[in-house]
Amino acid sequence: MGVLDIHHLHKSFGGTKVINDFSLEVTELTLCCLVGPNGAGKTTTMDLITGRQKPTSGQIILRNEDITGLGEHEIARLGIGRKFQVPAVFRDLTVRQNLEVAFSREVNPFKNMFSMRPSGLKAKLDEVLSVTGLGARIDTEAGTLSHGETQWLEIGMVLMQDPAILLLDEPVAGMTEAEIEKTVGILNELKKTNTLIVVEHDMAFVRSIADVVTVMHMGSLLAQGSIEEMEANERVREVYLGDPED
Numbered sequence: 001m002g003v004l005d006i007h008h009l010h011k012s013f014g015g016t017k018v019i020n021d022f023s024l025e026v027t028e029l030t031l032c033c034l035v036g037p038n039g040a041g042k043t044t045t046m047d048l049i050t051g052r053q054k055p056t057s058g059q060i061i062l063r064n065e066d067i068t069g070l071g072e073h074e075i076a077r078l079g080i081g082r083k084f085q086v087p088a089v090f091r092d093l094t095v096r097q098n099l100e101v102a103f104s105r106e107v108n109p110f111k112n113m114f115s116m117r118p119s120g121l122k123a124k125l126d127e128v129l130s131v132t133g134l135g136a137r138i139d140t141e142a143g144t145l146s147h148g149e150t151q152w153l154e155i156g157m158v159l160m161q162d163p164a165i166l167l168l169d170e171p172v173a174g175m176t177e178a179e180i181e182k183t184v185g186i187l188n189e190l191k192k193t194n195t196l197i198v199v200e201h202d203m204a205f206v207r208s209i210a211d212v213v214t215v216m217h218m219g220s221l222l223a224q225g226s227i228e229e230m231e232a233n234e235r236v237r238e239v240y241l242g243d244p245e246d
């Protein structure tokens, strides 16, 4: 049994089947990259896992607990953390304040800032600053961070909540080569102690971080395995990778 087990998931919008009998098991301390052509159903799958959308049928199990159909906040509370592509940091707060706000999961950030510091905060803050490399930026207002730093802060904010599994939507979109390289380092460090699902189009990036690559096509699982296995798979090359030169 994995940290996350998806069984025979289906999702239709109106009469259109968008997710069609999709199953996936994500085992502890692995980084699973979810790839596939545009419209394959990757974002919808992430939305179903996080409760943003409700499945038409099927089951989603998080560490033995059936979370199918629960609300988004409840699922987040149970340990599914998600970083979206569009940053959602508090621009007027510093890096430290953003991380502190995320730690207590309180909806009102200002209530957190002036409340008693929960125990464990300092240790968690140090750990997250170390893995995201944001230590030198701790007192910087989030609104003045670079694009890459903002993305790392957001990953840090999700990590402050100690998720059982961390979901990342296209984490390197819009990043410079140097920022991508740093993100590769961050994720390779993170996967030693975390379980992750990453939706990504950049195959060079996928190659440098993935333990398992899951390929979706038309709402279904097309193939799953190592990056080498996926690159050698005829069907995957046909529907997604195209020329080996791509």
Ligand SMILES: Nc1ncnc2c1ncn2[C@@H]1O[C@H](COP(=O)(O)OP(=O)(O)OP(=O)(O)O)[C@@H](O)[C@H]1O
Pocket (backbone or CB within 6 Å): 013, 018, 036, 037, 038, 039, 040, 041, 042, 043, 044, 045
């Ligand atoms: N709310 C919705 N109502 C109707 N159709 C939708 C809705 N959300 C997604 N779809 C359709 O579901 C299909 C899968 O979309 P989804 O965004 O999950 O794909 P994706 O694999 O994430 O694609 P991309 O790589 O382009 O982000 C698409 O055909 C899309 O048009």
